Amino acid sequence: MIFNTPLFYLFFLFFVFFYGFVFLRQKPKIYFLLVSSLIFYGAWNYRFIPLLVGSAVADYFIAQAIERATTISSKKRFLGLSVAINLGILGLFKYADFVLSSAADLLSFLGAEVDLPTLALVLPVGISFYTFQSMSYTIDVYRGEMAARKGLVEFTAALSFFPQLVAGPILRAKQILPQMHDIPVPTWDGAKHGLLLVTTGVLKKTTADLLAIPAAKVFEADGPVSLMETWTGVLAFAGQIYGDFSGYTDMAIGLALLLGFQIPLNFRVPYFATSPVDFWRRWHISLSSWLRDYLYFSLGGNRNKRRFRNVMVTMLLGGLWHGAAWTFVLWGAFHGALITASHTLGSWSALARIHQSESRWIKLGQWLLTFYLVLIGWVLFRATSMESAWAVLVNMHSFAGGLPVPGVKASTILLLTLATVGLIHVMDYYVLKSAHKLEKRTWLLAILLIIGQALCLFIGKPSNEFIYFQF
């Protein structure tokens, strides 16, 4: 079930009716929330409900076992079991075929032709999100950062909480479990902000769907693509991925707010970043902070001499988290290299002075360079193969694809794409900085929300799928 569809509106209205007016006490509310979340998940594929519930049940009991264990080694064993279960599920459904096909390619490269079978399993929606979320709980209990919870239903309801179940943000157990234990009361101010976020989210998602068209024309082109068309496609994809993912996140945060739940911010206008490090502080914050806290720090973080190795490992695995393909690994490596280079260059005093400069021109230069590098990264991310990525990168920097077809349309579409990507960011910046002012004027907010929703109902979607559902 996808948020910006009539079915979800219907589902949510029924949900609010029962959740807000019928089930008033904690227990029935939490049971109803759990059942509704499972229905929401099952609407996509009910066969995977046991996997989700099983994952929750396993980690719930493992966390208790970790807490009860008296020795570090037994705690470690139980944590290992939790990590093995979660990564095992993820590995089986998401990476098995990638590993098998890569092994076959390697053997073929070495001269041994082996026909390895593939499993061709359906990838359960949201698996990368809920396994990471569940793992964070057992790791936190192991580290003593939180106590194992009593209440399997609460824990399962937290893991399957429908607003953020299928595409995040990745919630930490300590963020969501207390809210499940003592269900929050929504406030009208919170609800107004929630409605604003839902509307901006739908608007961004709708825009992303439109941007998908020029992006696909470049990344799925058979013939030559001109320089201008290539830049249009790459910019469009930058807008598409941001609109798609942050739009979903906005809707998730907004819907949770309508119910009184607080979900932390996942994006902070990332294309305004002025360095690769800054970009990762603004992009998919819940994943980057998860990787930092549970992987990078576990590797030693920046306290030992292997800081850059740790950055590279973290970013490589971060890339692989996004998809089982070498292009994602390369994307992760590219960003790892950018972060490493940023740190290295930043330690040179001359560059450090430039970096800390308040000059607008220098800031503009830093922003342009960062945005350009991020775009290069998106080419690796979007391309379906290494060859395709290389072709797009070449077309971005040469006239190999020839000139665009004469006429105003190519340049109009480029300008429209640029304007759209920019407008999404300006809207987000405004919501981030000044939403509270708008929300004080309820009538103005209502008019804007109605216009925003009307705009979304006005625009047809070539596809309703969210890109991040596949991760």
Add this chain to the structure above:
Amino acid sequence: MSSSTSNSDRSGGESRRVYRKTFLAITLGMAAAMGIIRLITHLNDVGGDTIMSRIQEAWAALPDIVAEEDNVVMVFGSSMTEAGFSPRQFDRQMKEQGIAVKSFNFGFGGVNPYFQDYLARRIREAFEAKDRRLSLAVLEFVPFQATKARYAGAVSAIDSFVTILASPEEMWDIALQDPERGALMFNIRYLRDNVSAEIITDHFGGVLRPDRPRSSLPEDEAMSERRRELGDQLNAAFEEDYPDYAGEDWSYGWQGGGTIPEERSASTLEILPQYYETLRTPRRMENDKLNRISCCDIEELEFEEELVAAYIRIVKVFQQFSDHVEVVMLPRHTEWIRYSPEAAARLAAVLDRIRDETGVTIRDDQLLPGVTPEMFRDTTHLARYFGDVFYTSHLVDVYAPLLRSVAR
């Protein structure tokens, strides 16, 4: 405080107030947004109605058709059928041979087999409801209507057209098979007045679509001027000859066809060949052909499985309530439309499949002897009063023996 007491329990009143406001904000907000959409689409005349009006008028006439006393013949197809078959001429010529039939032109432009399949089911329901059968169903198969290109061009219209043409049972079937699509379809039918977001985007987004290839031949200005002049004369003559014409796209009085030569004045019939000549300038013909290549892959014919399957379903639907069903392929303007050898092979394979899966007879009139270039008004459609007269007479010759044997 008990652990089963939540924040909500403690602030039940406030909580309910917020939920009430939220519930109202969502429902009223969406209603207002929907209102805006309906207003804009109404003011801009967006929707499938333009193409659908002829279908809807034909659909509305079904009760009268079913109640006809004579044997009923239906020629079902595309705009090529609409232009190329004259039901009243057919009936007249049959009557001259002592055969009483009432035929109807069910040719519709801008559709494809996917949509026609729904319409065929509605026709079947109307006949079955009155326990009536069609004596003869002549189903046109248009190769370029079943191509991938044609299907791609119609994707944005699918939801709107299906909500117009599907029965309530079919809508529920969609909802049961795919609740998400079902909810969307009910939303389009009952809240959006059959206007999907995709069809709106298609309507307004046309300016950003790449230009279709155009002929590089020069425009014959003198011929254009002559066309306008003759067009004005024909319009004036039409208004004079048919003062009661109400502007319907599908007229029951004309049995879904157009006017016939017998009703027109000698001077009008004299103007018509000149008018058609002005339509067939090399530039216009080339543009028409390029348009057909671009929209429908008319010369290469890469078939779309979904559309071929839909066509087979159409044949099977008609077979359920018709005494006799035949498939025909209308004359092709071979000076302009030429299949590549691969396209010809693909077409032959599709025709074999239709024949195998339905057992129907396929009458291939694409290269019908006697058809001349002057009988066409463009690269695909027969010209009224000329091409349709010839082709309708041909159908009379073909089906008279059959209809004589079933005459009531």
